Amino acid sequence: MATVPLLSDDEVDPRALAVFNRIREARGTDYINNFWRALAHDPVALDAVWERLSQIMAPGALDPLVKELIYIAVSTAHGCTYCIHSHTASAKAKGMTPEQHAELLAVIGMASQTNALVTGLGVPVDARFEAN
Template sequence: MEKSNRILKSLLVAAGIGALFAIVPAKAEDASATAAYKDIEATLGSVPDMFKALPDVAIAGAWAEIKGVQLNPKTALDGKTKELMGLAVAAQIPCQYCIYFHTEAARLNGASDEEIKETIAMAGIVRHWSTILNGSQVDFATFKKQTDDVFAAVKAKSQ
């Protein structure tokens, strides 16, 4: 009987601790969401609805990702390049929201109309050849070998 009482006590303590862990992170997430919303507003001038569409537990991480890569001027890629890449992907998804956003962000970062057109054309070329290669089931190992040979020949010509 005493052993079953100890087991019961242990289970109750474990359940209580588990309940605390379930409650505490929710309050921490709420605080991090509040901080993220304040930082978004400070950075962007407002909090667009796209951020409000996320659950509070996700907003701090999503904002950290955007600030750490997309808005960070100290990354390997400059802002214009990142936004043109975003546009190329958006055109392929396709996502009208992303296309609009990344087009305007690319312009804000100095992209010309010609650079925007070329980005979309490159996205189309990549999609076209992806369709051909995948649909034709071209052997990947052979493709890699032939690609390496082409690049070696181009490199040799340029030296």
């Protein structure tokens, strides 16, 4: 359940509506995700988050699909169900196959297991890893 109402286009501040329009233009759709509608209560934050996200998720040294896969992994680690669903949809739109999704989930599961074991056992970092 949302802790704030999701604002419609008719309810948002004109500054938020301008951001919504930039989102629509960038994504080639009229749809505005619930995340942006919740964040629209603070037009300054909405603008800042959209601008930063646009920059970070743009093509760069990492392929956009790889960035979405990382986002899914981090969202899983943080328990953000909304983010997992949103970025899984984005990854599929960028070409993620069912096989890649299954492999990603296997890696996330393995990392979670070994992270817990290392933490529980208090394993010290190898000297050769410290140097890097």
